Amino acid sequence: MIITNIKLNPFGGLINKEIDFEKGLNVIIGPNEAGKSTIFNAIQKVFFTPSKLDKRAFKNEIERFIPLGGGDTIKVELQFLFNGETFTLKRTWGASPSSELVLPKGTLTNEDAIVSKLESLLPAKEGTYKSVLMTYQSGLSKTLDDLIHDPETLYSLGDIIRRSILETDGVSIDRFKQKIDKLFIDHFSRWDNAKNFPEKGRGIENPWKKDVGYILESYYENENVKSYYESALEYENNLDEINQSISNCQRIITEKQTYLQENKKAVEAARKLQRMNAELEAAQLKIKTLSDVNNKWPVLENEITKLERESPQWDVRLSALKKEKEEAEQLENKKKLLEKFGRVDKRKKELEVAEKEFESIMKLTDDSLEVIRDADATIKELKASIGAGKLTINFTPKRDLTLDIQKDLEDSYFHEVKGNETIQFEAGGRLKIEHSDWALEVASGKESVEINLQNYKEAEKKLHDLFEEYGVESLDAVIELNKSYNRHFGDVKSARKNLDDELGTESYEELENKIHELGPEKKTRPVAVIVEELVGFDKDIEKKKEELTQSQEQIRKYINEYESKENLLTIYAEAAKQKKDASENIKALAPLLENTDDIDLFIEKYEKTSEELESEKENRTGGLLQRAELEKNMPEQSAEEFKKQLAETEEQFQAVLRKGKAIARIKDMAFEISEQMNSGLYDELKNDLEKFVSALTNGRYAQVELEEGLPQGFIRDDGELLTYELLSAGTKDVLAMALRLSMAGHFLKNADGFLIMDDPLVDLDPERQKKAAELLRKYAEEKQILIFTCHPSHAELLEGHQIML
Amino acid sequence: MSLKIFLTSDLHLGMKFAGYPKVQSELTEARFATLENLVQRANHENCNLFVVAGDLFDRVSIAKSNIIRAAQILSEFQGNLVTVLPGNHDFIIRGQNDLWAIFKESSGDNVKILGDRQIEPLHHYDLDVHLYPAPCEAKHSDENHINWIKELPKNEDVTFHIGVAHGSLEGFSPDFDKEYYPMTVSELNDCKLDIWLIGHTHSQYPVRPSSQDRIFYPATPEPDGFDCMHDGKAWIIEMDETKRINPSSLTTGTYRFQHGEAELNRSSDVETLLKKYSSNDYKRTLLKLKLKGRLPTEEYKRLPCLKENIEEQLFYIHWDDADIFEKITQDIIDKEFTEGSFPHKLLSSLADDIEDVEALQIAYDLINEVKQ
Incomplete structure (x- = not known):
């Protein structure tokens, strides 16, 4: 956007004033009070102040520009180019307010539409214009002036740039942070935000006394009221319970007293009746x-x-x-x-018969039988031993032979054998083959077979002799003979025992004598x-x-x-x-006990009731004492009243908490933004700043040292790093201008735009003024600059389109 | 004969109002003043019977001077009889309750405590009335005390059979846990009385009475908090011999509690609000005023002044400005702050969240505070 013309008719002290501007550098020259600030304000108002204002806004924004005695209306008409096309913005404030934006094609008269269109045409927002691009004794100037001329405070260059950008509006981040931190602490002190509870769980039973934040304070207040409410509720319930208990006791006491009273005479009668x-x-x-x-x-x-x-x-x-x-x-x-x-x-x-039979039989005792069994066993053993081996002989004569063969203990026999015929003989332990010319005896262990054969013959003879002694021929007959002997022997023995048993201690003779001595029978x-x-x-x-x-x-x-x-x-x-x-007494008592069936039960019931009455009286006393004890801690208000109060404190607590959370969010966001802004923000500015500083110092300082993204100082042509505090006052002024131009570039970027400055050369030495004028002329090749000055010499140095007021 | 009853309940004499320290004594005192007004009103209306249907006192443990004062005020009734039913706040325990013993000692012969569940014939007071009281004997009870009346034969020689009870009524009273002597319409009707006079719930019942209505709650005559939205009510109930009922609702309160809510988005809204509370009608009003909306800066700055102006017109104000904020739009942020500057970034981020106006306001205020 390039401003080409402005008309003020009237505005402030200027009537029917028209000024043409050119693309590039425009220098408005005039002594003090000539109307420089009026023109500046007219440009600002026509861009950013709507024509229709309420009373208060009119007073604040416009009233001071109404000419004294010059009517009730002021008017500004501003012409500008945008992308080569001409726009005209007209505003009238006062009695007949109106706004109009004449477009290349058509005209806007609706305020909102004009504002909206201007926003799309202006490369920066109103705030940026007011603080950077249209600075006329601006905040930025003042901030820089303060920074430059404050010898008490040492600032790093980084600080200056950072503050220049971030704190353009005069808002100190550090102070903001201090404030929000304080506010945060004021609210959250001793409050655990994550747990949404007092720090270290210290509720009202163990409350924090010092450094109590608003949230905790409100929480404690609410919890105290809640506690009072709960105590009151508990108190009332306990009181109900105790009263109920006392009432029950009282009811029972009354019932029992009534019963005892009503039945007193009857029970006396009953007791008498019981006695009667x-x-x-x-x-x-x-x-x-x-x-x-x-x-x-x-x-x-x-x-x-x-x-x-x-x-x-x-x-x-x-x-x-x-x-x-x-x-x-x-x-x-x-x-x-x-x-x-x-x-x-x-x-x-x-006994006599048995003994006679025993005498007549052969007496073969068990011992004798054992001897015969041994002899028989020996024979069998030897025979088995002799026949126990296994001999096989294959015999092949060259001619026919007759052989006498004896195997083991068997009888020998003759066997005819043909010549060249092989015959096989098998025996246990011994085989004897005899021929008239020769004899062959084969034995398995010859010596033992001989002995066995000898023993066998002796044993056989012994058994034979024993058989002869008892007149028998076989072992079975011997056994039978032994059985017969044993049977008869047993018979004799049994008959003798029977006789002895019958006699007992007496002998047969003694018994016989007793019989003979018996007298006649009676x-x-x-x-x-x-x-x-x-x-x-x-x-x-x-x-x-x-x-x-x-x-x-x-x-x-x-x-x-x-x-x-x-x-x-x-x-x-x-x-x-x-x-x-x-x-007679019983009869007299009967009418008193007409309704009593069982007097014992009746008396028992009466006495029990009497005991129960005493017990209930004790219970009632206990209840009364309990109530008196409870009433010592009687709450100040009823539970309902505390409940109403609780609703209020709860609401207050939630409001404080809500505010605290909002503060916490701001704190987090402020931190986040300040972190973002500290990183890499200055890279863009660095080049411009270096360029402008170099130009202004005739190349003496051509570089800016950055550390962790922040400019630390200038590097002199001899390589020396000079931090901000080491710079001379004049160099600092140079820096201020360089910074101003860098920031304007920062906001305008590539867009066509204008920069308004007020006496930028005033504090520079003549040499630097020249350099600055050069720099501004060069800068004006890219962007439109409107410079207000009351120094004709400066105007001369600056050159450009000169406008005399 | 006809009968003219003045019905009130729930005076809650002795309430502390600790939550209103600035006006605590006035609110406490107002309840006695209202009782005096009720008696005067009943006298003026020539009522025969003055009925307090429970909770004359806020608690059973109450200063003796207050008991005596209440008894003396009620004794000023010029009709036939004042009857006072112990409610659940001032319940009676036979033979052991200091409250009612002191009250009885201090009141005149024309004041009767309805402390027993038994018929109270009033012919001694020249009233052709049988009262059927259901007094409370504890703060809480899940059973009502009217059951004894249901099966009771009614003396046909007596013209008016009137029940007096204290407790909640299903469908009307908020008694979710059924712990305040809960009653139902059908239970009350089953007692076959001519009329029921009941206390406990602090609003009036029925809302629009007809001649068919037989159950009456008078409401508290003096509002006792922001949950009580009426002006204090009582009934005058006339009954003729045919048992026809003619109820009249009275407004009785000294103070009233009101909730106000105002959405302020422009200057005219502020003016309207100021105008609304500019009359003297609010001199006895306790107002809980909740402000909402987003005001332009200049109007927003006037809020303390607005509060002062409104407060002057009110007895008490609870000023809730937690939801009213300055109208801080992106336009305003752009207008006031340089793009890329810290305040611009912070406020723009907060303004993005339309719900977070509170944070935006706090941040904006802080920025202005630190701005040089």
């Missing part, structure tokens, strides 16, 4: 006892008399029975002796019958004696208790009277 019943029962029992005694006493006396009279007869009868028993026993012994003798005699005869009753009668009679006597003793004892007791039968009747009369009295 006991008395009546006792009297009845006594009467019954006395009546029994009265009946039994004479009977017992009669019984004693009768038994005492019978007793002498009992011994006579007892002696007779004992004698009869003795005689019967003797008779039974005699019978038993005769029977025994008969049995002994029979056994004696059986008749008696069987012993068992006599004994039975004797035992029965004995028991009978014992019983009668006991009866007598008991009766005598009972009579003694009666006398001890009642003295005499006459006195017994007196006691009986007394008991009858007691019974009568008790019955």
Whole structure:
């Protein structure tokens, strides 16, 4: 965008003023108060101040430009080129406000449309224009001036550039950070943001006392109210519970008191009745006892008399029975002796027969049998031994032969063998082949076979001799003979034992003598019958004696208790009277207990109720004490009131928390932005800055040293690095201008645009002024520059399109 | 004869209002003043029977002086009888409750405590009435106390049979845990009484009464917090011999609690708000005013002044400006700050999130604070 013309009619002190501008450098020259600042403001207002303003905005923005006594309207018309095409922006403020943007094709009159169109035409936003591109005693100038002329503070070049860019608007990042950090701490101190809880979990039971932030403060307040609310609720519930318990006790007490009151007379009557019943029962029992005694006493006396009279007869009868028993026993012994003798005699005869048979048989004992068995076994053993081997002989004669063959213990036999015929002989341990001309004996171990054959012959002879001794021919016959011997021997032995058993300790002769001594037989009753009668009679006597003793004892007791039968009747009369009295009392009590079925249960219930009443009274006292204790901690307000309060504090807490979170977000974002801005931001500026500084210092400082992305200082032509504080005042002024131009380039980039400056050469020495003028002329080849100055000499140096005010 | 009843409940005398330290004593005192007004109003209307259907007092443990004061105020009733039912806040425990013992001692003969679940014949007070009280005996109860009335034979020689209870009514009262003597319309109807006078819920029932209505809640006569949105209510109920009911709702409160919400986006909105609260109608109003919206800078700066102006017109204000912000748009940011500068970047990033206006406002304020 290139400004080509402006008309002010009127604006501030200027009426019907028209100025043409050219592309490139324009120098507006005029003494103070000539209207330089009015033109500057007119350019700014026509671009950025809408024509329709409310009262307050009008007062702030426009009122000071209304000419004194020159009407109620001001007007600015600005013409500019954009991409070679002409646009005209007209604004009138005051009584008849209007805006108009004449486009190459058409005209816009709607304010929003004009603003929108201007935004698309201007290469930077309003804020950037006001702070960098249209600086007229601007913030940037002031910041730079402050930086340059403040000898107390040492700034690095990086600081200056950084602040120049980031803090163009006069907003110090550090101060902002300090502020937001403070605000963050004010809110979040002692608050754990991640856990959304007080730091180290310190709730209201163990609260932080120092450095308590707003959030925690609000949290504690809310939690305290919550705690009061919960305590009040608990208090009220506990009170309800205790009151309920006291009420229950009271109800039970009343019920029980009523019951006891209502039944007091009845229970007294019941207790009396209980006593009367006991008395009546006792009297009845006594009467019954006395009546029994009265009946039994004479009977017992009669019984004693009768038994005492019978007793002498009992011994006579007892002696007779004992004698009869003795005689019967003797008779039974005699019978038993005769029977025994008969049995002994029979056994004696059986023994005699057995002994006779034993005498007649061959006596082959078990020992003898063992000897014969050994001999037989030996023969069999030797025979087995001789035949145990295995001999095979193949025999082939050259001519016909007759051979005598004997194998082992077998009998020899003749065998005819043809010439050249092979015959095979097999034997156990020995084979003997004999021919008339020769004999061949083959044996497996010749020596042992010989011995065995010898032994075999001897054993065979021994067995033969034994068979002959017992008149038998075989081992089976020997065994049979031994069995016969053993049987007869056993028979004799058994018969003798039977006889001995029957005799016992006596001999046969002694028994025979006892039989001979027995006298004649006498008749008696069987012993068992006599004994039975004797035992029965004995028991009978014992019983009668006991009866007598008991009766005598009972009579003694009666006398001890009642003295005499006459006195017994007196006691009986007394008991009858007691019974009568008790019955009459019981009868009198009946109406009081009409509704009581069981007086024992009734009394029991009454007494239990009485005990329960006492217990309930204790419970009630306990409840009252408990309530008094509870009431010591009575809350200040009802739970409902605390609940209302809680709603308020909760709302407050949430609001503070919400604000805190917003602050936290700002803090994070500020940090993030400042980090982004510190990295690589200055690379772009570096080249421009170097170029401008080099030009302004005649090449003395041609390079800027960067460290970690930040410019640290200039590198002098001798290679020396000069940090900002080492620069001279004049060099610092150069730097200010270089920085201004760099930043303008930074914002305008490649777009056509204008830069407005106010007396840029004023603080430079003549040499530098020249250099600066050169630089500005060169810069104006790329961008339009409008320079306001009150120094004609500067204007002369600057050259360009000169506009005299 | 006809009967004219003044019905109130839920005075909650002795409430502390600790959450309103600036006006605490006025609010506490107002409840007694309102009670006095109710009695005067009942006298003026020539009511026969003055019924307090529970919660005359806020708690059972209350300063003796307050009990005596309440008793004395009620004793000023010039009709036949004042009856006071113990509610769940001032429940009665027979034989052991200091509150009602002191109250009884301090009140006149024309004040009767309905402390028992038994018929109270009022012929001694020249009233052809049987009262059927359902007093509370604890703060909480999951059972109501009206069951005893259902099967009770009603004396046909008596003209008016009136139930007095305290507790929640299903479908009307917020009693989600059923812990405030919960009652239902059908349970009340089953008692076959001519009318039910009930306390507990702080708003009036029925909302639009007809001659068919038999259940009446008077509401609290003096609002007690921002959850109570009416002006304080009571009923005057007239009954003729035919049991026809003519209810009149009264506005009784000294103070009223109001919620206000204003969306302020332009100068005219601010003017409208200021105008709304400029009358003297709000001198006894406690206002919780929630402001929303995004105001242009100049208007935004006027907010403290606006608050001051409105506060002057009100008894008390809870000024909630947490959701009102300066209108900080990208245009404004572009206008005020250089592109690429720290404030421009920060504010632009925050302005991107349309929901995060609070952060934007705080950042903007801070930037202006540090701006040289």
